[in-house]
Structures are given as structure tokens and as C-alpha cells.
Amino acid sequence: MAEDMSIESYLAQGGVLTNPTNVPPRYRAELMKLMTTFVDSELAGAAGFADVINAGPGIKERIAAAKIVLEKTDNADRVLKIMGEFGVDGDRYASHHPWTARLGRDADIGASRTEHDMRLAVFNYPLEGWSDAVVMNLLMGRAVAVQMAEFSMVSYQPLAEAFRAVAPVEARHAELAAEGVTKLAESGDTAALQASVDYWWPRVAASFGAADSTKADSLKAMGLRKSTNAELKTRWEAETKSVLDGLGLKAA
Template sequence: MVDEESLVSFVAGGGRLSAPDNVTPRYRGELMRLMAIFVDSEMAGASGFADCINLAPGLKERITATRMVVDKFTHARRVLELMEQFGANTGQYVGAHPWSSRLDRSMNLGTRRTEGDMRLNVFHYPINGWVDAVVMNFLMGQATVVQLDELTRGSYQPLADLLSEIVPVERRHAELGEQGLRVALDKGHDKTDAQASVNYWYPRVTDTFGRSTSDHFDQHRKYGLRQKSREELLSSWQSLVHPVLDELGLSAPEGGLDPASRQKALA
């Protein structure tokens, strides 16, 4: 069995691991955590978005939304199959948590973890109407692309290869969110309402990039699972979404905070 020092030295030199037998218990723990966050987020995201299908304004949009839900469940299944190789009980996984459950919309967890599944906190919040759904899908979709793209260069080859196949699909989901928002605004949807959705979702998506100081990130870098800092990833996301918001006559909330949170911070 490989020892910790040898593994760290191997991945530091650009080496990639190919099977569960190649990893140490600590590496396994961090890798499984990353995969669980992805699977739980896809499960929760798909379950929540499924409730929005009938909010779509037309049949074409409803078909598109349905396909996106299927894609996300499929992505969850494929990564769950990797987890199964490490001994995860996948047979009971789907029924283990209420994936469609949501908190009150007024809540803001920030980066605090909650009990239960390991979904990103953004998937704990409810969607309020179709335009709110496409705003969330655009903002979070681009964040997903940035975060997963970083993991495609990770040291566990099977996961990196699988995510390389998933990223283009998630990128298309983000593009469809942007397209849905454009169509809604072109058809006269109240821009003030759309801006309110941006104000709500922007800081909550920002929180998915985590804290600037994180023990888990230090471990991920040590094990070659990812390299870029939270600030680098966040900047990449902002470079994708800010030009689109500007073009649509919308804007990111000042300081990345929604008005209520900004007022609380200044109090």
C-alpha cells in the first residue's frame, strides 16, 4: 500500500492516480468529500429545478428544462459509480436525503455547513418563478463550469477524465440560463424583478467558492486535486458573468452582497 509521503511526492511531480488501491486513507477522504459534494449538489439541483419545469413559459423551454434535469441526475449517477469503487453504499444513496427540500428564502447560510447532505448551500434556497430560475441557472451554471474545470486537472485520473466529459454539458446549461434570461427581458419582463433575482443569487453563488482560508483547500492542493485559489476561481467566474449582466442592463450587487446583507454589514 502506498504511503503518504510517496503519494504527495508523486502527485507533486505531476503524477496521476488511477485506482482506489493507489491512494492513502487521507487522500481517499478528501477525494470522497469532493465527489460527495458534487453528487449531492447535482441531486439537489436537479430535484429543485424539476419543480420549475412547469413554470417555463413554453413547451420548448419545458423540454429544455427537463433535459437539464436528466443531465444532472446522469452526472450524479456517473460520479456515484466512482464512489462505489471506494466502498460507498450507492444502493441507499438516492433515498438518503430529501433532495428537493429547501430553506426559507430569507435565510442566508453564507459558507456555513448544515447537517444532512453535502450539497453546496446555494441548493438549499428556493427558486421563485421562471426568471428567478434562469438567473440562478446562469450564475450558478458558470460557477459550476469554473469549479469543475479546475478539477479536470486533478490528480485522480478517473474523476478528472469523467469531469472533462461533464464540463461541456454544464457549460451548455449555463448558456441556456443566459438565453432564457435574454428571451424573458426581450419579451418585456420587468428588469427590476430580474435585478432582484441577480441581487439574491449572486452572493449565494459567490459563497460556493468557499472561504479564503480553508483546511480542505490546503489538503486539495497538497494532494494535487486542485491548484487555483478561491480568489482566482472567483475572478474567473466574475469575468464570465459580469459582461453578460452589463450587456443586459443588469449588475452585480455592490460588494457582492444583496441589499439586505449589505445593510446588516453596515449596521
């Protein structure tokens, strides 16, 4: 960075930061929010999926589910280590929140958070059995793919590198979910699968945040976003509808 250039100008022109020592306060706050949301969502998602491992119809499915739980926890740990460089106690953090806590199935909180932690709202809803969990994992897995493509380009280099490592792991989770949904559909379980799509679609859609958010410009200036919430959601809708069509299912 040129000595006569402010950090704000440097970031606005596509610059990157590499350690906590030169991170300005506002940037730090938004960066911590991004990392916390990811870590909390991964840990809450893993906790919820762990409860349905033994509901898998066969050994292969149970192994896949257990692997997803392990890898989501590992993904959280990867980013939590970066948070540790900002002073976060990773060991205390992992045991501090009730990751298994869920609201009622009929609750409707939109994109709002609860008092539990910073998990995306979708991870506050309970899974109901194997097919429901697989559908949720498919829809949310596609959403994560869109979000990872976005966040793999953030201006904080260590985090961008972590997200680039996480992206293919999360992509494989979505692939496993698609395989699971395909197998269930072939067994004639289409009605139950469609009911789960109808339930989870609006809740996953809400994870992209408000379409009219006013923070996009400031986040873009800091290099923490390149697309708006609406653009990311539209991308997810198009890609996921195509996947569902191939499975004989319809978006809600």
C-alpha cells in the same frame, strides 16, 4: 511511480492515481468530500429545478428545463459510480437524502452546510418561479464552468475524466439559461430579473468557499486543486459580470 518515491511526493510532482487500492487515507478523505459535494449538489439542484419545469412559459422552455434535470441527475450518477468503487452503495445513496429540502428564502447560511447532506449551500435556497430559476441557473452555471475547469485536472484520473465529460454538458446548461434570461429581458421583465440577480449573486459567490481557506496548499500538494478559492471566485465574477452586462443586468 518510482519504487523509491512516496505517494505524497509522486502527487506533489504531478502524478496521478487510477484506482482506490493505492489511495492514501488523507487523499481518500478529500477525494470523497469532493465527489460527495458534486453529487449532492447535482441531485439537489436537479430536484429544485424539477419543481419549476411546468412554470416554463412555453414548450421549448419546459423541454430545456426537463433536459437539465435529466442531465444533472446523469452527471451525479457518473460520479456516484466512481464513489461506488470506494464502497458507496449508489442505490441507497440516491434515495437516502431529502434532495428537495430547502430553507426559507430569507435564510442566510453563507457557505455552511446543513444537516441534509454535502450540497453546496446555494442549493439549500428555494427557487421562486421561472425567471428566478433561470437567473439562478445562469449564475450557478457560470460558477460550475469555472469549477469544472479546475476539477477536470484533479490527480484522480477516473474523476478527472468524469469531470471532463460533465463540463460541456454543464456549459450548455449555462447557455440555455442565458438564452432564457435574454428572452425574459426582451419581454420587459428586467426589474424581476435584476431582483433575482441581487438575491442569487452573493449565494452563488459563497459556493467558492472562504477566501482565507488554509487547505489550498495541502490540496495542491495532493493534486486536487490548482487554484485558491479566491482565484476561482475572481474568475467567476469577471466572466459572469461580462455576461450580465450583455443582458443589461448588473452584478450585486
